[in-house]
Amino acid sequence: MVVRAVRGATQVDVDEREHVLERTRELVSEVMEANKLDQDSIISIFFTATQDVASVAPALAARQLGLNEPALICVQEMxxxxxxxxxxxxxxxxxxxxxxDEIQNRYLRGTDKLRVGVPPIPGVLPGD
Ligand SMILES: C=C(O[C@@H]1C=C(C(=O)O)C=C[C@H]1O)C(=O)O
Structure with missing residues (x-):
């Protein structure tokens, strides 16, 4: 076992608590599934939200998925x-x-566009 980092991103349609939580649960679940992760294999998750997402701390979504042990934090994206x-x-x-190079980064809901024009990272497929 080694320590590695995995990235993910998603977009929300509206800044409403339940919607943000649903999209974040989807993101965390996909990252976990794609990388065969369970609660014990996650050390920490840093969440960022753009300044227009302020209705809830995304870390709550991870807690809702039963991630009680990992260290979580939410910060505002630059x-x-x-x-x-x-x-x-x-x-x-x-x-x-x-x-x-087997780590699967997950960019959902059109956020793969973020990687256009920046150096490729493994696990992000065009249109993923
Ligand atoms: C391109 C992204 O957005 C920004 C750029 C990043 C990068 O260059 O790796 C990482 C996070 C963001 O600050 C992204 O989220 O992947």
């Missing part, structure tokens, strides 16, 4: 002029047997 709005991002530190 505001960049013209950047994609209404986003929840995460970076999770995990214990895994996967090789670095």
């Amino acid at each position: 505001h960049v002029e013209g950047a994609m709005p209404m986003l929840v991002r995460l970076v999770a530190h995990i214990e895994t047997d996967l090789a670095r």
